[in-house]
Amino acid sequence: MTDSYTELRLSSAMSFLQASSTPEELANEAGKLGYKSLALADFGGVYGIPRFVKACMDVGVRPIVGAKLHVDMRSVFASPRPEAQSKPPEILLLCETEKGYENLCELLTEGHATQEKGECVVDLQTLERLKEGIVALVGGCEGPLFLAKTKEQTYGALVKLMSIFGRSNIFVDIQRHNDPEQEHKNRLVMQIAESLNVRSIATNDVRYHKKERGRLFDCFTAIRRHQTLDDCIPYLEKAHMRYLETPRNMIQRFHDFPELLRNTQKLSERLAFSLSRVPYRFPRFTEGDEFQLLRDLVAKGIKERYKEVTPKVENLVNHELDVIKRLQLAGYFLLVWDIVKFCKDNGILAQGRGSAANSIVCYALYITAIDPVAYDLLFERFLSEERGEWPDIDLDLPSGDAREKVIQYVYEKYGRRSVGMTATFITYRQKGAIREMGKVFGLDPARIEKLADMVANFEFPDEPDIIVQSAKEVGLDLEDRRVLAFLWAVREAQDLPRHLSQHNGGLVICGGRLDRVVPLEPARMKGRTVIQWDKEDLADLRIIKVDLLGLGMLSAISDALKLVERHYGAKVELASIPPDDKEVFQMLQKANTVGVFQVESRA
Template sequence: MYLELHARSAFSFLEGASLPEELAALCAELNMPAMALLDRDGVYGAPRFHMAARKAGIRAHIGAEVTSTEGFRYPLLVETRAGYQNLCRLITRMKLRARKGQGAVTEEELAEHASGWIGLTGGDEGPLGAGIRGSGLGVRDCRFSIDDCRLKKVQSSVFNRQSAISDRQSESRAPNPGPRRRLERLCEIFGRGNVYVELQRHFDRKEEARNQAAVGMARSLGLPLVATNGVCYAAGQRREILDVFTSIRNHRRLDTAGRLLARNSERYLKSPEEMTRLFADLPEAIGGTQELSSRLAFTLNDLGYEFPRYPTPPGVTQMQFLRKLTEEGARGRYGPDDERARRQIERELALIEKLDLAGYFLIVWDIVRYCREQTILVQGRGSAANSAVCYSLGITAVDPVGMELLFERFLSEERGEWPDIDLDLPSGDQRERVIQHVYERYGKLGAAMTANVITYRGRSAAREVGKVLGFEAETLDRLAGLVSAWEYQDEKDTLERHFRDAGCDLKHPRIRKFFELCLAIQDLPRHLGQHSGGMVVCQGQLDSVVPLEPATMPGRVVVQWDKEDCADMGIIKVDLLGLGMMAALEESIELIRGHYDEEVDLGHLPQDDPAVYSALEKADTVGMFQVESRAQMSCLPRLRPQRFYDLVVEVAIIRPGPIVGKMVHPYLKRRQGREPVTYPHPSLEPVLKRTLGVPLFQEQLLRMAMIAAGFTGGEAEELRRAMGFKRSEARMKEIEKKLRAGMERNGITGA
């Protein structure tokens, strides 16, 4: 049975037109038990491909197309974990010495890292194809016709005799020794048993001539054949997207791109039956795919990532050291007699020990300690504020016990994900000092920033498509404005409706094509950016886990995966976020110390100061972080905060989710007694009681899904991701279907 072992995804950046998830899903539909993803110069899409393949029940083989200094690409398949580590190190070496987005490897570097790989010879862009093409091989001995998608070759006697004549006779009919020597060199680099001669058929006369030459050389050298389709997109109709990307990459309009564009639409993921018919004359090339797949033992389940072990005193474990620090801090934060706090801390420490996360907390504590020693103001934010351990360690300044915050929002065994501690730092030089401290402590190859995958969305998608289609600037500005104003909210809110409401004639061919292409490239990767503050560290060298690249900012490196990819692969990150208000607070604390000789402890600020709430009720909040916007100043006199939890609600309510979901006015009316408090379903009262029956917080939505639809912690996390900033219509519809089905099973209908 045929298996596809050479596919690119959109993470080849402008050289592939389908997401890894699409390829994995279609592979399963075609009943192929395995597939290999080989993106250009990286493993950018590997985590998504791995997760999608696991969900679809297929095996995900990992590899890459690595650019050579000679201009072609080496298609490399990972066989073992050592091979994966070598691939990551080779790509890192290539990337870090070149300008961002560039790089190539020498043959010597390839040979140095070649252990644990299977080398394919590639298609036209591979080492053998490039050698044959450069040798001047013609097509005079190869003619073919196409009938019912079957390639019927009408060949001269040259091809049929090549496998039967002697090596010397074969060489006399083969192309010049250049390509043969290149093939022999691949055997020297990888080992003869680790080289497969790759054949692709896309109904191209010159390509078929090169195939004939490749088969002849493979047989004369005793090398196995393997068929691939050199996949660039899941379905044939997505060839249009690849043409758009080719035009963008070459700074051309579609109507002037000419031969830069693909000759046909054959590079889609074909079924085993199609490929078997296509290679009916070479059944060993089809059988070779299964044999090769069986050798590829490595998966990302065997990544081998380890969080750094924090250095502790002799004879003291990380957990013992964390417990000691926590108990010392708790005495200062809570005093010696707070039994409720002690029980909560013990509960948290027990889970931290069970999940083997002591090292993570110690490393974050160490960063905070460095900041304090360097008089850099630092403050934990986000869900870490729900942890009494973080509060005791001085990472956060909010008492989660007194505030009755939910620890499971931060860390839960059921959710099966790592904790996420965000540290706010003064923006600018102070933050950069902390980032460089982390690099120095763990080494340039032991720490890196997480990536941010910049995708085609809204205005960026519209502008690129419009340029490729040759729209005038004025027309493009108008159309881009329409697209940028749209984001999927429900099944009635479509981009097509926005176009029609704006008076666009979707029957006009160019407008219709613009509309279709804008939709088609939504969410496809555009390029790799740098996360605002996420850092990952590793025991040993991080480049044995994921390739590293230079960031735009000097002195920084970035991994090829974003924060969600890192989370999926079990790589823990720490966010070091720059905040202008932290610089203002830092200066204010210094002024108070200098003028009043008082020390300000953010962890012990009073939460019931009447003067503070009086200023808030009057919306006297100019320059006050989180509540200084016009919307916040408009809401404050109506909400009239009286206690700290009211401030939590105030900050949360003026956010896109509650505003778009029309939660603001119902909450304010209920708070003012102008509307009765009701609940969507009696089972949801415990979740919504504190917010008067109106869901305002993300954690409420997750708990509602778990109660109403029977979602597991993992499914609730998928819901959270689907509702994230880069909202996908397809992803939202998929999770909505699952949510409604779960609610119906629990007898909740009409929602």
């Protein structure tokens, strides 16, 4: 019998209400328990993979990358149909190679493309087309074999999936949760798998890192079903066994099936894909010499910006260009320049902000309007070889249609499958957690709403006693077990992800197919897609984003500049506005700043 075990069916809270522990909690627990390797496969995406990989590496656990999705198998289950299910069967896909990862990302993109938010379904033809480099696990309580109503359906489903993936790339994973009905189904499925020479493996379908977190998983199940805990009892776990067990305990659980344990380890050793091989590259702006083009544009801009090009200006330009050349970032600056040029050509005011103002290259390209020489600004605050960070240029644009026109220009120029908005993960904050958990436990709505109104909307209090005292003040009985469980659930839900949203303006642009680097999902706004990683994930993976931020005040400034030109015949450039206008300073001294952006209040 093997003396090691790898959990290959594990979901995190990045599955959005389908698990109740973060990727970091699962990785850290795996390190404590002595795991050598561990797979993460969240539903519908690779949302948690970057942070999972990082956390695993920190504790010496080898991470394995995967995801779960639904498969439309109506042709297989044509007659008789399986028991009524609201969703199609689910399969788990693990990446063996770099090609497998690219195919997984594309599968997930296809799965989201035509579905409602939060759903991911592919058909068998798409699965067939994008199967290379992927290993499929088809067991599990939500898988096609366990949802099948008859032995014939189970056999037919396995035959069909085997014909797609091949016998060596499909495995039936078995869980054992002290459930007699599950055990009966396990025996049937393993018999069918053996008859087809398909290997079975052992998994635990992990949804939380510690047993006690199973209670929160029950709460999330009730939230998903829009029911109270009492009403969804048939759908809750009979025992909270889907936590990360020790390898020794998993080996003991399957002691009578040593072959499953051996198969599990052999498979885990095959899954060698590393996220360090993510196939991202920045798009080439031109097939010619990008750096020479950048140098020419900067030289032209410097002559326009400065009446006299002093040695100090020349030295600063050469220094910045040398750094940009060594870091191979000419294409990035050209891309941002092109967006600014599009704005200028279309009468859209665009203004670079932040540390980009420290760059004379950005000033020469008209990305920013601040002369870094005049104000003796330090370029290394913006871009430094020693820091090892990518530059971050934020472009402020007038909010509304003008900004959307710029965003759509980027999509059209680089391709719909090569551009995506950066994600942000909406997490549980106190007010939302109180409202949702109040419904889960069937507490009085009026008291729950009053409690939600009493607490801060953005932060959890540092002292647990605050919410307890507030609950007492609104009339909740602190001796009621339901109330105590409610308060516990509110605290445990802190910072766990609720759903995916999109960043204010971060755009990721890829040379080639972005949907082979990270899956894309349709955004709420028509014509946009959102990737499955946030800005921290992108920074960890060294993927560059461009921020196109909508600013209502910039719309007002743009309108003001047009009015000045119309009524006074003067064309005003932001860079030409004097920084020492006496009347402006007199206005500031009098605090007559209502309506003046960024200085109208103490904040």
